[in-house]
Amino acid sequence: EQLARVHTPELLESLSQPETLARIFAVDPADVVVDTLLTTLRLACGGTLDGARLALEAKFPVLNLLGGFHHAAPDRAAGFCAVNDIAVAVRSLRAEGFDGRIAVVDLDAHPGDGTAECLGKDEDVWLGCIAGTSWGPLEGVDQVTLPAGTGDGPYLEALEGLLSRMPKSQLTFVLAG
Numbered sequence: 001e002q003l004a005r006v007h008t009p010e011l012l013e014s015l016s017q018p019e020t021l022a023r024i025f026a027v028d029p030a031d032v033v034v035d036t037l038l039t040t041l042r043l044a045c046g047g048t049l050d051g052a053r054l055a056l057e058a059k060f061p062v063l064n065l066l067g068g069f070h071h072a073a074p075d076r077a078a079g080f081c082a083v084n085d086i087a088v089a090v091r092s093l094r095a096e097g098f099d100g101r102i103a104v105v106d107l108d109a110h111p112g113d114g115t116a117e118c119l120g121k122d123e124d125v126w127l128g129c130i131a132g133t134s135w136g137p138l139e140g141v142d143q144v145t146l147p148a149g150t151g152d153g154p155y156l157e158a159l160e161g162l163l164s165r166m167p168k169s170q171l172t173f174v175l176a177g
Contacts, residue, residue, distance in 0.1 A: 100170030
């Protein structure tokens with residue numbers, strides 16, 4: 001039910017196929033243990049959602065090292081991301097009545113194209129991204145692309161600039177890769 005708040009039935013159904021999962025995770029289909037992998041994905045999404053709930057309730061940061069699947073879009077999975085745990089958490093919190101502002105700060109080497117497709121039109125979600133590559137403009141994303149070899153100083157300056165543009169929010173997700 002929570003995954004279906006973000007992803008199409010066709011995508012979710014395809015995830016039960018070893019060939020689909022093998023393509024997403026760049027492995028041989030014979031090496032995919034479907035039930036184990038799907039359980040892990042569900043646990044990762046649940047960890048992000050539970051962490052978000054806890055952060056809202058207790059007002060302190062929570063870390064989920066198993067999340068950050070920012071390449072999964074509503075109707076496609078890619079780049080080791082079968083489902084988008086951040087989008088699932090956001091949509092689930094909305095369904096539970098949370099109507100506050102949310103910020104997503106994506107600090108991966110690649111831009112969060114799937115997260116942009118899932119949440120880029122949501123006016124109550126701010127998406128900020130620092131990446132080392134550009135895949136073109138992403139709808140609803142404040143995107144910074146840094147050249148290869150960027151050192152700590154320029155990176156921290158770019159991060160400070162990005163965070164200065166981030167509106168105040170009640171909940172912030174940070175993705176780091």
